[in-house]
Amino acid sequence: MENSPRYDDLLKIIQPYLPEDITPNQVGPKSHFVEELNINSAHLVDIVLDVEDKYDIVLENEDMDQMQTVDQAIELIQKKLAAK
Amino acid sequence: MNSKSIIERLPYDKPFLFVDEIHEVSEERIHGSFTFREDLDFYHGHFKELPVTPGVILIECCAQIGLVCLAIFIMEDSISNTTMALSSSEMEFYQAVKPGERVEVVSRKLYFRFGKLKCEVKMYNADKNLVCKGQIAGMLKPVSDG
Secondary structure, eight states, X not given: OTTSXXXXXXXXXXXXXXXXXXXXXXXXXTOBTTTTTOOOHHHHHHHHHHHHHHHTOOOOHHHHHTOOBHHHHHHHHHHHHHTO | OOHHHHHHTOSOOTTSOOOOXXXXXXXXXXXXXXXXXXXXXXXXXTTTTSOXXXXXXXXXXXXXXXXXXXXXXXXXXXXXXXXXXEEXXXXXXXXXXXXXXXXXXXXXXXXXXXTEEEEEEEEEOTTSOEEEEEEEEEXXXXXXXX
């Protein structure tokens, strides 16, 4: 999973929102956005909006609750793309 | 929802209420005003011998009118158990606001999704000159009981 293009793309989306004390190589598939990466709730919304733009998908409020880790986000993107 | 009922629902009060009136509001846009009374406490210290409205207070005024009042209008009754926390502001300042001046704030919604409201705001003085402009965003937060 870590080498799939989608993981890299997501990492690129996340990177601008990482706090200064978190380096991109600290991000792994199991990283929890809020608890481990210290991304605040407003930036989590920014990530979701960037994901929507990048993949041309629409996420709902319930989707947001299910995307707490990098892996969960990738799974959700794949599910949305498959349903398109 | 009219101006009065929006202001009544604001979670602020004196000395930290920076909204007098909402003149126009829709799902996309809001226009309100506030007069910085000469007796406001911060003028005693900002600055010594030279009272000027602090930039952070101008941002607060922009946020109260441009974000919180707009969110109250859009959310109507479903906002009762939530409050809004400022999440980001990127502002540029052009004119000082002196004690006693009235300002108008115009805010345009950029998006309101997943509880985050982001707006483009502009503040004008009584001469219709631009005081400050920029983008501000807030997040709706549930208020815990008690």
